Amino acid sequence: MELFEAIRRRYSYRGAFEDKEVPREDLKKIVEAGLKAPSGVNGQTTTFIIVDDLVLVREIGMMHLKNRALREARALIACVIDRKPEAIYEGYSFQIEDCAAAVENMLLAITALGYGSVWIDGWLRLEGRAEKIGGLLGVPAEKIVRVILPVGVPVEEGPRKDKKPFGERAWFNSWSRAIK
């Protein structure tokens, strides 16, 4: 799929998935896109666990009763960073940015291959969910599952959230107050 089409078509899908397997070849292609994302000082700090063992996938999915995509996914991609990221440049670490850039590459790859997904992030930080999932996946204590992406074939086109147009968020040569 052409890049700008993939960017335009990507959206957060939280609906039902077909009962169709996601081949490992596609899952690897998606994660390879994540591996190619930029990272601060080329630190390549994010690691990835592709979960396609259905027992594990369902155990994780059942934790999120409101998100049907996670409950019905045929595979998940867990993105793992350090719990306390080490400074890599002048006292700063970039693991959150590194992970986000990798996630975006993967969401575009998921879109281009005809799958749906949604960036699951804040939900993991509550009620010890990241720790529980980390335990299921053998993630070491010094690491944390930061983002999870469910992957599957969407049953239908889901609803898309509105995006503000160019003039409300972007300007030439000088910041302008956004129209509310």
Add this chain to the structure above:
Amino acid sequence: MELFEAIRRRYSYRGAFEDKEVPREDLKKIVEAGLKAPSGVNGQTTTFIIVDDLVLVREIGMMHLKNRALREARALIACVIDRKPEAIYEGYSFQIEDCAAAVENMLLAITALGYGSVWIDGWLRLEGRAEKIGGLLGVPAEKIVRVILPVGVPVEEGPRKDKKPFGERAWFNSWSRAIK
């Protein structure tokens, strides 16, 4: 350009740029890609200033003597977030992630359109640079320039940093210690 080709071809370019203008049509197309990136709770928190006034571009570029791409760029894209991001979900904000996802979309768009760029981030946080650039661009005091992307036509193919292969950063169903 096909998505996976854009992902494969994107890299951090810090070299010389041709003395060629970057048309506003292309700059808008790049920033539109950033606007379409996902954001936590659809907050759309990042705003963008496209700098193509050469006096401003050069004034900013001369601040980074080691980065030839920034010094010779014909345009810059400044990504602006809140200095103190407001919590948007259960006490968490996602402005760093939002900005990073938008930057990655824009780097892919820059690649697909035949330009080069590099994600300039940590450098802005030192010696009051983000504040100085924010002042030049009229950024309000409660906002901060988080990332800058120089844009131009690369004179040559620059060096690419090595990336670790799949098995060192990604696994199926269980985290494995990376081979060092």
